[in-house]
Amino acid sequence: MQVQRFFIGHSAGENGQEMDVSGFTTFQQLKSTLGQTFAFADPSLPPGPRELPVVGNHYEIYPDPLGNYDRLFARYGPIVKTVNMGTTIYQTNDPEIARYVLREGDLFTKNTSQQTHPLYYMQQQSALFTCDSDSPAFPIAHKFVPPALSPRAIAHHTPLIQAAARSIFPVLDQLADEDKAFNVYQYMFKLAGMVIWRVVVNEDLEHFKAVDTQPAKTIQVLGEWLHLMKKTSMRPKWYGSLPFGDPAHLRAAQRELWADVEASIDKCTRKEDGTLPLSDPAASLRASCMADFLARARDEKGDGLPRDMLISNVVILLGAGFTTSASLLSWCIYSLVHYPGMQARLLQEIIDHGADGKRDWTYEEVNAMRFLDCFVKEVQRMHNPSFQTARNARRDVVLPGGYLIPKGSIVIPCFPSLHKNPAHWDNPTLFNPDRWTEDGIAGRLARKGLYTPFAAGRRGCVGFNLALMEVKTVLVELVHRYHFEDASPETVVYDPEFLVIRPINFYVSPEKRTEWPAPSPKA
Template sequence: MGKTIYLTDDPAVAAVCLAESAYMTKKINSDHPLWGVKDNTAIFLGDTETENWRLAHKYLPPSMGPKAVRHYTGLMQACARKSLPVFDELDARDEAWNVYQYMLKLASQTVGSFSLSKDFGHFDSIDSPLHPIVTNIASLLSLNKKITARGEWYRHLPFGDPARLRHVQHTIYSLLQEQIDAVAAESRSADAPMADAALSATCAVDYLLHAVDDKGERFPPGLILANVLVVTGAGFTTTSALLSWLIYCLVTYEGTQDRLYQELVEYGIVGPNGERNQTTWTPDLAHSLPYMDKFVKETQRLHNASFQPGRTSKTDVVLPGGYRLPPDSVIVPALYAIHTNPKIWRDPFRFDPDRWDTDEVKNRHRCAYVPFATGPRGCIGFNFALLEVKILLGELLSRYEFVREGQEAIDYDPEFQLIRPLNFYRPGIRPEVAHVGVSIAPLGVFLLLLEYSGQPLHEEVWLLPVIDRHVAETLERDGAAHGVVHKRPHAAHAGREAVQIEEALDGLHRALHAVYRCSRGRLIGCVCVHAIQVYTVEPTGHIAEVDAQSQPLQMVLHRDAAALVGKEGRGGVADAVQLALGLAHALERILHVTGCFLTGFILDQMADGEDAFFVREAVGVAVVRDRTGHGDGAERAVVYEG
């Protein structure tokens, strides 16, 4: 039922494991961290000893080598500068924003342009949603980590996370194939040797379509899709986390931000009076910044996104130190443990970029620092990634000063394939709950009581977080009962199979456990009896305002809830707002775990006019007390996943 996985913090052992040899290889078996997404047609997701991997490893590296990366430097800078108006607006509003979510937008915007020649539109406006390609890849990684951690039996279940993983895989392959076809239709490239094609291609897909080897043979078309998934997904998931940790280090370790900014001044990227020069970034410029280079290395040493490059023994192996590894055993060089091994690193938990100037570090074991792994299965995109983060960070730092909001411990998601900070904010004003027919705020609550034929359908429907700022207009315009509206409300009605609300409540009740886990056992439930507006849903679908009420907000947030809201469960409005924001923050972590901007919940009147509602778009968090007569009347906390 379980798994046996070996780990090491010894660079000598890591060197043996990461080298493809007669003893060790990357073979993804049921104990391997990538088992749930294994695909022997993809370079990262398949076994080494296959013809498909040999072909992928032959064709793909030239597209991300040093010369090819130089070809895409302008693209990186353009993506960085396209994001600046959004960050300017956030700055002007003085609003707090989650660093990881915006770095996810920025990194995926860049990688999407590189791999797919696709503008994801992440910075068209401050509220632009993540592209479905990005959200599905994030879901793929999250679901795979959950499933592989639970044993082989769990992977085969026809429902739950295993079923969702299969659905997500189908969805992402469909989305990527559509974009590959679009690139092929628009391509004007001619076939060329790999080295030349890497310098003339418009994107990685264009390269794979037209690169030929010394025999004039193209990359097999049947291998393009899976490898494009790897290039795209591995590209932005790692870089977004690294950018987030880089900004974290800027604001956590005193003096680093000032030194980096001074270096930008010394190299002419920022003028002596703080003005931004119109610098054209090149690899030579980016890699010539000595403190930037040391800062990135030290960040990757202590806060590397990747942490578990698994390898499999081919036979009985006696590792350095006399450790025996049985055949078909998976061993993981644990990167964080290696990077903080006190036998190798002096004062290992101290953030010290200047250590990289010392002879001690320069003469370290070659596997004492392996943020991109090493050997034949090492990351082929490290040239692209390092240049990308230096340019993006340089552009941001030349324009903004970063300061951290609060001092709470940074959370990460143990059920995600990479290490990423979830609750790391750049400071600003978080608006309090504002009552404008509905409650609208980046972190707030929205309550809507629905009536049909004079009868309440639900005593309460409580939804958060509220991110969309057009709830009231949508309520008036769409003629349907919208709670917190999805950022793309019209798309929510397209091609969605209707699910009766009692079925959705029952099936999604497990989301409460996710809330419980993310709050580390502190959050045990929630009750909301704060009525803001009461609406009547007329048979025509028109929504009419009936009454406005204002009552104290009550929630059970904590094991000591009675002390928080009073013995009778009725606290003051100020306490209630604080509780609402606290719960919103806890639930917001769920959104980060999924890698999605979930913004709402939509109820549509049933076509046959029955006294119930369908859930057509599941994109929010709700506490619903069922009054339809179809359920048991119990109150439930649920998350609807889009």
């Protein structure tokens, strides 16, 4: 017997294990066994990168984390480790590493109840998006929530989306007549709220009765809750327990929000129409909205979503649904006015599909617009709003490249950097929707870990069908009716402290169209 002690880390006394090596006939056999023993994500890859860098100070990241992470990756390699007030986070722009991180299994999981997780202060252990993967609530919520967001369900709710999208017309018409501009995110915030409230709880928030109509009270409370949650999450761990200041305001906003949403659920639920079996693929078509479906849905045992889980999941659907969509819509309009030719190409395709300003679009018709789909994909690649894709290491794990990640560590695949990694993208800083015209390219890039705007794995965003349909429908309606011009008084910047990436000083002026191009000649 020939015993050899192996270890990972900086000392033979840490993470060490003795092993009889006399039975190995090749180095590859030994390497494969060691890879499994020490949890190498890919045992076939040899270890040995440079040590993870010590990154200077707060200003190495803020106030421009998007640009600075790109700079740090270019300088130090595919993983950057940051320590902020005792909180350690690893960021990566490597698709191979991202695939292992986002994959739920023995190595990584989503554990929002861990205080260092970026969503800790938003964590609701009864809601699908915000609970731990190992939470008892996860399989229950995962059984009920995805059917409410299926393509069939979204197709059923398309008229609600279109009606909400058109509700902004009177206000934009007035601004166009008066030759005025508007703050895009503020208006998309209200418009996305209109859409999501109609689809989820079938309420009309009437956000566009006038140019300066304030967002509905519940929207304001939700926005305040999200803002305070993000703000609090950037402070030391003990800060969230303070009985005054922002932590106290955060708890009060949450109580008010939950009470308001519960009342909305009760109002929209059509109890007199009976239950909706999950086994029936058409059950969602008999619901007036998503909350109505979730309240009346029953599994094979006749059980429904527990009351506390019903409320929490509806809250998170509302919150996650309108903040991300508001940001994505804002970046779509930004892309229309900043990248030449986009408005003309999109308008031509809309005309070619029969737009006349009155047409009621179906789910299938909107998704048949090829350039629209490519445009939205490219906006998500270049300006994706999502950033909080944190996963927790279940054990000490060695990632491809030999990076040792200790048990419990937070690792975040940095989507904005991943989607523009020059090692994997051709001319990554060029906005080019035509890169998506090849059939199946998005799926292939997703499988490689290169394109993940809605994350991946079983904890990927279940609301992507709704988000894409909302954004596409709004673009179809707005581009057909208006031409937009950039009216920003200064360089557009984003908010580095908000839950998602949103432009905060982006203005455009709308101009009502008076003529439209002729349909393209048919081939």
